[in-house]
Amino acid sequence: MDQNKRAIKQKLTRQAKIKKGLSTPFSNKHGMTPKQIHKALQKTGKSKATKEVVRTAKTRPKAANRPQQQRRGPSKNLSLLLDVPVVGLQQAAQYPTPKWFTNNEKADVSVIVPMFKSVKVLEDLVGSWDLKEGMKVELIMVDDACPHNSKEHALALWGRREKELKRPVGKILYNPKNQGFGVSCNIGAAHASAEYLIFLNADTVLTPGWIRPIVRLLKKDEVGVVGNLQVKHGGVWKDTVDSAGSQWDWSTRTFRHIGRDVYNGQPIKNAFRTDNCPADLNEVQEREMVTGACLGIRKELFQSIGGFNPNYRIGYWEDSELCLVVREKGYKVMYQPNSKIFHKGSHSQSGSHKYASHNVHYFANKWLNSGRIDSLVSAVRPTPPREVGNILLRRHSAHGDVLMASAVASALKKKYPHCKVMFNTDNPQILHKNPHVDRTIQTHEISDRMFQLYYNLDAAYEFRPHTNILEAYADVVGVSVDDCELFMHQKEIEVPSEYMVIHAGNTRWAGRNWSPMKWEIIASKLMAKGHTLILVGTGRDHKISSNIDLMNKLSLEELAYLINHARLFVGIDSFPMHVAQTFKTPGVCFFGSIDPATRLVNDAIKPIVANNVPCLGCHHEQPPPCVVTAHCKMGIQECVNNVSINHMMEKIEEVWQTTSAS
Secondary structure, three states: OHHHHHHHHHHHHHHHHHHOOOOOOOOOOOOOOHHHHHHHHHHHOHHHHHHHHHHHHHHOOOHHHOOOOOOOOOOOOHHHOOOOOOOOHHHOEEOOOOOOOEOOOOOOEEEEEEEOOOHHHHHHHHHOOOOOOOOOEEEEEEEOOOOOOHHHHHHHHHHOOHHHOOOOOEEEEEOOOOOOHHHHHHHHHHOOOOOEEEEEOOOEEEOOOOOHHHHHHHOOOOEEEEEEEEEEOOHHHOOEEEEOOEEEEOOOOEEEEEOOOEEOOEEOOOOOEOOOOOHHHHOOEEEOEOOOOEEEEEHHHHHHOOOOOOOOOOOOOHHHHHHHHHHHOOOEEEEEEEEEEEEOOOOOOHHHOOOHHHHHHHHHHHHHOOOOOHHHOOOOOOOOOOOOOEEEEEOOOOHHHHHHHOOHHHHHHHHOOOOEEEEEOOOHHHHOOOOOOOEEOOHHHOOHHHOOEEEEOOOOOOOOOOOOHHHHHHHHHOOOHHHOOOOOOOOOOOOOOOOEEEOOOOOOOOOOOOOHHHHHHHHHHHHHOOOOEEEOOOOOOOOOOOOEEOOOOOOHHHHHHHHHOOOEEEEEOOHHHHHHHHOOOOEEEEOOOOOHHHOOOOOOEEEEOOOOOOOOOHHHHOOOOOOOOOOOOOOOOHHHHOOOHHHHHHHHHHHHHHHHHO
8 A cells, every 4th residue: 555655646746747847748767868858848749758759769779789979079169269250231221211311412421320229328319419510420320130129219319300400310220130239330331421430339428519529630641540538427427437548458358448447557446537537638649449439430441441340249349459450550549538428338238248258259369369469558468478389270262262361371470480370171272282381170170279379261351342352361360461472382284385374264243254255256366366375264164265275174283383384364353363363473354343452462463444434343332241243233234344355455465565575
């Protein structure tokens, strides 16, 4: 009886646990793990779980008979920061606004306000906007998938001031998903019409005339970034300095705000009040960094450095890096106290986001572990940086991009004489016998314990469509373009004594493909003049007449040898052109919608572009990351069709004669 009572009691207890969700409705006598049980319950539902789990368990070998698991390679460690974030700058849309709001004219200044959880603070921002400002100012508000519909709320607030408006306000954009402060600012900048940009937090209250002093400083050639005096808006710290610029502190490994946290390099217990702060906080001064709560920069400079780095997720550190990059390029970061705003601070609560640790790791790897920050800040590092040993570079594809990215390896060797450079790519054959790359490494071999520095070069120039490709790669790793060296290993093949190489490329780019008929005419004319023509390319490229057809018949090393020993290269902006640049082989290259200045790294290649085309270089007008220009926005592809056969022939003959004379 006692045994029966115990069994009944156990059964009742188990049923009670099942009802409360504290137990599964079956016996786990088959030794399944909690994860397997949970998966089975999700798949089948509780009514069928027992049968399914038992069936699954029976097919699972007993522990004694299970084969020993193979040892896995090093697990992926997020601190390596090797993944480029998927950002949708091109997916941002303009919110439809009435005529009284929408600005379609070129402005003097574009003020960009990213919005997330910004509904409560927008009333003060819109209400304090100075409508008597003499400059033509456009306001670009970017709703970063705000859960409270910031875009609708912002328009409604401006509707209250419609009768006060002397000109249209600007634009309202919105993201389909939250992408963070930096990307939202980049989106706004891509749609800005003005020469000067000011990035402004939504949780700010403005004072009359706050814009003009910032622009006045930005007009000086040596100035790159301008910040202003930011004052606490409310609470116990009301009317105290929130930031008068920032300076680096090694004890916290962060930039600390002058006037709030530090002054003259020393910590202060309490923030200065604006009515009794030190006199020099009322003077224009150079700073190491200014905060992104309000930051001005010329649009041209902002585009050239790629804007805010999208590798910082959600928020924080983007403004620190922007200021360091600008100063690294020789420009000054200035503090302008004659522009004052009030700042509420942390309204979006982004400081505790899940990527906070990621951002700290990313910044430390790029600026601290490498020693790059040392020459840009006045604070002396307490202990010298550890000597750089192993460096990991990553550029997955494609052939030309891997070739160009690998050029930074030589510069890294010069900067860190004892380092070893390893390269992770899907095209390791490009790096065969490269004297500056110690080893190509597969993804599964990567471990954070192996490297002191690691740089992801995927999308490095795609995020910077206005920057030269090699400069973009060099900037990421912090080296000089002059120290970068292109290299390709060659394999000797039999070639004529004098010849041209032609590559009639065919890509997915609408603005990079010249007519196959025109390529055929060019080839026929060159052969008629007695030139020996060797055709290269892959199966997708145009098949045209030639003296020697080597399409799909060469290894990369053989292609390198062929182009290196050619008198002239003729083709499009593609991998063979980069090979020609590697060996400084004279050439003529068709660029179409691409600005040649962003692709050419020496003077060997002479570009061919259409004349008198107003939209020339349209590829670079797209919001980054710019990968492919698949459609002509004009619909007539003038950049392609307006390049004549005679223009191409004249340039080829001109370069040929120049090489003959030399």
